[in-house]
Amino acid sequence: MDLTTFLIQCLNALQYGLLLFLVASGLTLIFGIMGVINLAHGSFYMIGAYMAYALAPAIESSLGGGFFSVLLVGLVLSVVIGYVLEWAFYSYLYDRDHLQQVLMTYGLILVFEELRSLLVGDDVYGVQIPEILAGSVPLSEVMTYPVYRLFVSALCIALVAGMFYVFARTRLGMMIRAGASNREMVQSLGIDINFLYRVVFAAGFALAAFAGMVAAPVSSVYPGMGNEVLIICFVVVVIGGIGSIQGALVAALLIGFVDTFGKVIVPDAAGVMVYLAMAVILLWKPDGLFKAG
Amino acid sequence: MDNSKAVFVGAVFVALALFPWLGAGSYGIDLVTKIMIYAILALSLELLVGSTGLVCFGQAAFFGIGAYAAVLLSGEEDAASVLWLLPACVLAAALYALAVGALSLRTKGVYFIMVTLAFAQMAYFVVHDTALGGGTDGIYLYFRPGLGEWLVLDDPVTMYLFSLACLIGVFAFLAVLLRSRFGRALAGIKVNEQRMRGTGFTTYPYKLAAFTISGGLAGLGGFLFAVKDGFVNPELMSWHLSGAALVMIILGGLGHLRGALVGAFAFLLLQELFKTEAIFGDFAKHWHLGLGIVIIAAVAFLPRGLVGLPEQLRKRLAGVGAGERGGSLKNPLGEAKS
Numbered sequence: 001m002d003l004t005t006f007l008i009q010c011l012n013a014l015q016y017g018l019l020l021f022l023v024a025s026g027l028t029l030i031f032g033i034m035g036v037i038n039l040a041h042g043s044f045y046m047i048g049a050y051m052a053y054a055l056a057p058a059i060e061s062s063l064g065g066g067f068f069s070v071l072l073v074g075l076v077l078s079v080v081i082g083y084v085l086e087w088a089f090y091s092y093l094y095d096r097d098h099l100q101q102v103l104m105t106y107g108l109i110l111v112f113e114e115l116r117s118l119l120v121g122d123d124v125y126g127v128q129i130p131e132i133l134a135g136s137v138p139l140s141e142v143m144t145y146p147v148y149r150l151f152v153s154a155l156c157i158a159l160v161a162g163m164f165y166v167f168a169r170t171r172l173g174m175m176i177r178a179g180a181s182n183r184e185m186v187q188s189l190g191i192d193i194n195f196l197y198r199v200v201f202a203a204g205f206a207l208a209a210f211a212g213m214v215a216a217p218v219s220s221v222y223p224g225m226g227n228e229v230l231i232i233c234f235v236v237v238v239i240g241g242i243g244s245i246q247g248a249l250v251a252a253l254l255i256g257f258v259d260t261f262g263k264v265i266v267p268d269a270a271g272v273m274v275y276l277a278m279a280v281i282l283l284w285k286p287d288g289l290f291k292a293g
Numbered sequence: 294m295d296n297s298k299a300v301f302v303g304a305v306f307v308a309l310a311l312f313p314w315l316g317a318g319s320y321g322i323d324l325v326t327k328i329m330i331y332a333i334l335a336l337s338l339e340l341l342v343g344s345t346g347l348v349c350f351g352q353a354a355f356f357g358i359g360a361y362a363a364v365l366l367s368g369e370e371d372a373a374s375v376l377w378l379l380p381a382c383v384l385a386a387a388l389y390a391l392a393v394g395a396l397s398l399r400t401k402g403v404y405f406i407m408v409t410l411a412f413a414q415m416a417y418f419v420v421h422d423t424a425l426g427g428g429t430d431g432i433y434l435y436f437r438p439g440l441g442e443w444l445v446l447d448d449p450v451t452m453y454l455f456s457l458a459c460l461i462g463v464f465a466f467l468a469v470l471l472r473s474r475f476g477r478a479l480a481g482i483k484v485n486e487q488r489m490r491g492t493g494f495t496t497y498p499y500k501l502a503a504f505t506i507s508g509g510l511a512g513l514g515g516f517l518f519a520v521k522d523g524f525v526n527p528e529l530m531s532w533h534l535s536g537a538a539l540v541m542i543i544l545g546g547l548g549h550l551r552g553a554l555v556g557a558f559a560f561l562l563l564q565e566l567f568k569t570e571a572i573f574g575d576f577a578k579h580w581h582l583g584l585g586i587v588i589i590a591a592v593a594f595l596p597r598g599l600v601g602l603p604e605q606l607r608k609r610l611a612g613v614g615a616g617e618r619g620g621s622l623k624n625p626l627g628e629a630k631s
Contacts, residue, residue: 031403037403099342099543102540103540103544103591103592104589104592106536107588107592109585110581111582114581114582234410235407269422271421272415272418272419275411276411276415279408282404282408283396283399286399286401288404
């Protein structure tokens, strides 16, 4: 592997890892704070990707502005959907045991997948890369790197920075951190825990959907895409330590690199690498890398 | 198990035994055979989740290993004997379970769920990506194993009765096992592992034994599946099947062997119902939607699963109100939260 190929793979790994983080961060917060195992989180990613595909024509004709207004509208929509979902389904799950949550969110996966099939169909669709970002950057005489992927990485880094800011520096972030380490104490300090839950859930939904929207032009949209992401994100969450945002970031990048380089170095066993890494890490540290609280 | 429950289970098995002679068509025989095989898988998982409190998300791997072993070990020239092939398949799955259990039982709660998933995914990718298991296409079984003229599993009714015998065997084995000292120890571990250790039990070997037995029983299910369909593919090991098995036992009602039985039947019959074009017409191809809604409704209205339904109704009729929440398994992952 020469230096350019190595660099390209690093960029790919970074971009994949950051996208994984966007999905996994919501998953780890929903688990850490509300104690809900949300199997339907992958579906949120899928919903985001399909929004990028399905909303595009309508938004182009009414608002204009192309991909960026799609992102914006999608983001607003997903916050609303997340808020409603929490109210309609998830708020009933908090005092149930984990297996009941598994059962209900499994049911939701089936419902979301079929609604997707009813509304959009079962074909694979491509999503157009916005024109300004359609070019590529030359890395050597023969190799180039698509601008859009760089854009995705940059966007994700900006989001991650914003998230860490909210987390570490704001009152809301403080409440979320407190909620992750001791829910009862937060409640007894008089913080409106139901509101906190709803905000965290809506944010988690929006992050996953946003990841789906920006990933759609690269990966195209296809049935079952949510399930693939779900399992990998659970891997990220447990490697990082449940409820830990820093852990999720480190684990997501780790998985991004392991997966990308696994595919290059041992193509025959690429699928196994991620799970092998997870098994090794959990046997070494049974509570994940960064245990919250 | 008190009398009414024993009568219920007995009646189910008698009804199943008579089913082929009660005007069941070949479609009915095939469907119920499939359900009984999945019921064995669900029972094996019930031993871990409902009886020991270990939530395993990789049960499909043991099922798949049993199935692959059945195909890979039987010859291409003539039919293998059930007498050695069946134990070999069970053993293969149990050995894998022993190895997986030895490692993954070091973790707890949600971490345990994920490690068992990780090992199952590894097994999945081994058969999916290597030449060993024929890759994504899977492999065919050349000859169904049997036992001379005594047991010809090519005949659907014989296959049906053989599966039923296995199901009854597994059920009886688990019922006896759970009443033994070993089973009591598992129940103690489920309720409070710390206290079991305090009373002088080394809990790890008990959990490992339960995990290995569970893997072996799932392997038996896999063997039957391979023999019935004469075909295996990597989907048998996918996490979807592990998830479906979990859904079956939760739907049926955790902590009861008959819950696994009822759950497997309910889950697969519902699936079959929503797939029926005669009832749902064009909508039948969206059968996941109906199934999903039923599952969500089950969580909302049946917190104790289907086997808890009679009691729930009794309470409602007696005016006590069945609003009490939480199944018999109260927060099995409680220790995962700090």
